[in-house]
Amino acid sequence: MPYIANTDNDRDILLKSIDCKDMSDLWERAGITLPQPSLDNLPSGMSEMEVTKILKKEANKNATDLTNFLGGGYYDHFIPAAVGEILGRSEFYTAYTPYQPEASQGTLQAIFEWQSAICRLTGLPASNASLYDGGTAMFEAMMMAVRITRKRKAIVCGAVSPIFRTMLECYSSNLDVELIEIPVDDNNSVSNQAGLIEAISDDTACVIVQYPNAFGTVESWEKVIEVAHSKKALAICSTYPIALALYKTPGEMGFDIVTGEGQSLGIPLNFGGPYLGFMCVQKKYMRKMPGRICGRSVDSDGKEAFVLTLQAREQHIRRENAMSNICSNENLCALSALVYLSCIGKSGLIEVANLCRSKAEFAREEILKIPGIKPIGNSHFFNEFIVELPCDAGEVVGKMIDKGYAVGFPLGKYYKNRNNQLLVAVTEKRTKEEIKGLANALEAVL
Amino acid sequence: MKTIFELGKAGRKGTSIPKCDVPLPKHIPNELKRTEPAKMPEVTEQDAVRHFTLLSRKNMGIDTNFYPLGSCTMKYNPKFHENxxxxxxxxxxxxxxxxxxxxxxxxxxxxxxxxxxxxxxxxxxxxxxxxxxxxxxxxxxxxxxxxxxxxxxxxxxxxxxxxxxxxxxxxxxxxxxxxxxxxxxxxxxxxxxxxxxxxxxxxxxxxxxxxxxxxxxxxxxxxxxxxxxxxxxxxxxxxxxxxxxxxxxxxxxxxxxxxxxxxxxxxxxxxxxxxxxxxxxxxxxxxxxxxxxxxxxxxxxxxxxxxxxxxxxxxxxxxxxxxxxxxxxxxxxxxxxxxxxLGKEGFQRVSENAVLNANYIRYKLKDYYDQPYDRYCMHECIFSGTRNLDKGVHTLDIAKALIDRGIHPPTIYFPLIVEEALMIEPTETESKETIDHFIETMIEIAQLAEESPQEIIKCPVNTPIKRVDETLAARKPVIADF
Missing domain, CATH: 3.40.640.10 (Type I PLP-dependent aspartate aminotransferase-like (Major domain))
Structure with a gap:
């Protein structure tokens, strides 16, 4: 039997030394007298060779030869080989939560460096080790605001990722929190800032927006933040870390909490996970944050040392009064993001972001040359934009797959008045040729 | 060890990025522009790889050490899964x-x-x-x-x-x-x-x-x-x-x-x-x-x-x-x-051997450590590190002594209802030889705690760092190099 070290002889010795005749004797002594259930409806075991063959076959059934313009918050970015190489260090991946700092300085220093990196990127001074994904991070931020303000109304912008909004809805259903969604103009790509401002009142706990928003538009949020603060509400934004290489930081704008999906930082798309939720907050809210936090301290010789800290917030100490129920997070994904940011580096990150932006603008222009396709909104965007097709976008997307392109996401699935609208994302991986090819194919199928 | 941010030099790069093959885009409006570049590392790929490889060596993992962390089932992770x-x-x-x-x-x-x-x-x-x-x-x-x-x-x-x-x-x-x-x-x-x-x-x-x-x-x-x-x-x-x-x-x-x-x-x-x-x-x-x-x-x-x-x-x-x-x-x-x-036969073999190994440890250690419940256990066994409390040796000290001896400690101080809890889960993937070595080490620590408790209390001494000042970390938190 693979992965089991005891030989038959070992088993006999072990059983004998614990005064048991055989295994069924041990089960009985350990309190299990239930009859052995039938396992007939389970497959028989296979060798590594056989399992590999089966799973390679499954991998080949997936269509990964499409030229990808799908985004929606999850992007096909380049990942330097060094990221995979470091992640393959089993000293990292076969360890667990660094409860014993003397045996875990590698993981702990990496967490500290990740916390530092994401703080530097977002412009807020405090971060945790990670959360599950961008959506759960947004929910945690909302609950943090409810705890801090002791108010229960959360205002959510309609241009926040619809995936995240459905998750907020799901998690709030049993809690004393009221979600107030501010819809957006279906013929535009901007958030409804006036609507948000109007909705903010003295009983608002927080305003949740996205930057860049779910349509790719980059907006200034200072006014909304100012109004939120004047009503003692917190301003929360979800962000796209690659974009922050170019755009004003959420910290500088004045947000209190920033969350986001970190998948774009060196983590493969992997059909939905594992991904990386992150959270950065203003210093005064540090002790209200959920999740693991690594801090820098010293050891008994006065030497620099890293350790999990502020643990009085957490479930293993505070139980039902903890800031969150989270325990295992996405540590290895945070390590990916850190190695990615280290290899891409200060200038590389700007280059990557500029490539995304240049190619997205080029793609939009090429697509808008096609007769019948109209722009939606004319605001500044990063690497994702929407266009209106002369017909149902879902159908066009289907036809484009036959041509070898994942052309984008049809917004009708989430916005009922946007049936003809297509959300297109362009990363640094797409070439001019691919973009031209996309435009040609699109013109052909319309 | 320096952080990745303290390494490197202005202008160094770790990755080559392709040149832009499309026209440059419109300018970013001033009110949306980042004022200063994000202070990301400026290192070569070699710098980064060496830094993280060295960091990894400051960890204990299943592939390097016995890791009987109770309730966490630290069993071997087969390599072909990664492929x-x-x-x-x-x-x-x-x-x-x-x-x-x-x-x-x-x-x-x-x-x-x-x-x-x-x-x-x-x-x-x-x-x-x-x-x-x-x-x-x-x-x-x-x-x-x-x-x-x-x-x-x-x-x-x-x-x-x-x-x-x-x-x-x-x-x-x-x-x-x-x-x-x-x-x-x-x-x-x-x-x-x-x-x-x-x-x-x-x-x-x-x-x-x-x-x-x-x-x-x-x-x-x-x-x-x-x-x-x-x-x-x-x-x-x-x-x-x-x-x-x-x-x-x-x-x-x-x-x-x-x-x-x-x-x-x-x-x-x-x-x-x-x-x-x-x-x-x-x-x-x-x-x-x-x-x-x-x-x-x-x-x-x-x-x-x-x-x-x-x-x-x-x-x-x-x-x-x-x-x-x-x-x-x-x-x-x-x-x-x-x-x-695993298949149907494998599922059963896993649990059988996990339970067998835990009971073996329990039997071999029960004369040396206090048992809160003296009965056959399942896949993990629990002891109380209470025997030498009067000599100042706590469960935490036993844990640190194990680290010095190349073994990751069991889960400690959990469950909360067990005084000075030590929760040991060997899993089915560990061999009798490894488990015997663990048992001998635990016995050695127990005897040392009895005879020269100060030898245990000063542990660990063979690790990259000694015990950490956790109070300082919580009182004056430094959680990012911002």
Missing amino acids: IASLEGFTELHPLLPQLRHGCSLTQGSLSVIYESERILSNLLGFEQFTMQPMAGSHGELTGVMLIAAYHKKRNNTKRKVMLIIDSAHGTNPASAAVAGFTTKEIASDENGNVNIDKLKEALGDDIAGLMLTCPSTLGLFDQNIEEILRLVHDAGGLCYCDGANLNAIMGRVKPGDLGFDVMHVNLHKTFATPHGGGGPGSGPVGVSKRLVPYLPVSQVVKRPDGGYSLEYDREDSIGYIAPFYGNFAIILRAYAYMLT
Whole structure:
């Protein structure tokens, strides 16, 4: 039997030394007298060779030869080989939560460096080790605001990722929190800032927006933040870390909490996970944050040392009064993001972001040359934009797959008045040729 | 050791980026522009690789050390899983693809992995269906108790707001119940480590939504009254949640669904050999009995009559979207490879050997360490590090002495109801030789604690750092080099 070290002889010795005749004797002594259930409806075991063959076959059934313009918050970015190489260090991946700092300085220093990196990127001074994904991070931020303000109304912008909004809805259903969604103009790509401002009142706990928003538009949020603060509400934004290489930081704008999906930082798309939720907050809210936090301290010789800290917030100490129920997070994904940011580096990150932006603008222009396709909104965007097709976008997307392109996401699935609208994302991986090819194919199928 | 930010020099690069092949875009409006570049590292790829490789060497992992961390099931992580999980056919698949028209046909391989592993779990554990979406164990707990909430809500049973938690439970149990909107009531364990039936009976009433029970318990014990406990809760109108953190003890031997549990989470990163990642990513699928199926999160992968797989969203009573997509796919994939390798015979061999190894340790150490419960255990054994308290030797000191001797410590100070707890889980993948070495080391430490306690109290001395000033870290937190 693979992965089991005891030989038959070992088993006999072990059983004998614990005064048991055989295994069924041990089960009985350990309190299990239930009859052995039938396992007939389970497959028989296979060798590594056989399992590999089966799973390679499954991998080949997936269509990964499409030229990808799908985004929606999850992007096909380049990942330097060094990221995979470091992640393959089993000293990292076969360890667990660094409860014993003397045996875990590698993981702990990496967490500290990740916390530092994401703080530097977002412009807020405090971060945790990670959360599950961008959506759960947004929910945690909302609950943090409810705890801090002791108010229960959360205002959510309609241009926040619809995936995240459905998750907020799901998690709030049993809690004393009221979600107030501010819809957006279906013929535009901007958030409804006036609507948000109007909705903010003295009983608002927080305003949740996205930057860049779910349509790719980059907006200034200072006014909304100012109004939120004047009503003692917190301003929360979800962000796209690659974009922050170019755009004003959420910290500088004045947000209190920033969350986001970190998948774009060196983590493969992997059909939905594992991904990386992150959270950065203003210093005064540090002790209200959920999740693991690594801090820098010293050891008994006065030497620099890293350790999990502020643990009085957490479930293993505070139980039902903890800031969150989270325990295992996405540590290895945070390590990916850190190695990615280290290899891409200060200038590389700007280059990557500029490539995304240049190619997205080029793609939009090429697509808008096609007769019948109209722009939606004319605001500044990063690497994702929407266009209106002369017909149902879902159908066009289907036809484009036959041509070898994942052309984008049809917004009708989430916005009922946007049936003809297509959300297109362009990363640094797409070439001019691919973009031209996309435009040609699109013109052909319309 | 310097941080990555302290290495390098202005102008150094770690990656080559292609030149721009399209015209430059319009300028970014001033009010949106970043004022200063983000202070990311400026290192060569070699600098980065060396830095992180050196960091990795300051860790203990399963591949380098025996790691008997109780309740965490630190079993060996087979290497071919990593190869499979890095196949491009899996890694490059965009999660929105199946949501496009005819998109499921583009993702049949991955959908099949999710569906088939879901079926194996259901059959192995006696449940009707699993959701593979929860992204960690405690996320599974939260999902599970949300299902219980939805069940009572559907019956307009608004009074049922109390979730019963055993005092030995993981902190995530009460915390998850709270996030699902429940208040919690703690039930004591009895002197044998079982649920105190009288206290349970007292607590049961028409305000009880359910009971969260770890099976086997976090004391490493199988509760002999389990059937009675489940019956009592059901008779009172509550549902029973099984925390599957300790599934490795009973896999293939007991089917919690058949036993009467209504809902259960399993930790793929424990029982199903996926890497713990230094603290995640994990995966915490949740299985349910028939009556909770309607409430499962959307989407659910289903098998069509033609043998293909698709996503089902149309579930009126579903609790909704707990995850952005279909779960931590790459983790599910590794666990699926493991399940296929083990097969029905393997599942049983795993739990048998896990239980055997733990009992062997218990037998060999019981003369040297205090046992809070003197009975046969399941996959982990618990001791109290109380024997030399008068000499100033605590469980923490024993843990640090183990680190010095190249062994990762067991879980310590948990469960909370055991004084100076040491919770040892050897798993089935460790050899008798390794376990014997551990036993000898523990005995050596016990004797040293007796004879020269100062030798233990000063540990660790062979590690990259000595004991950390945790008070300083919490009082004056430095949590980022901003």
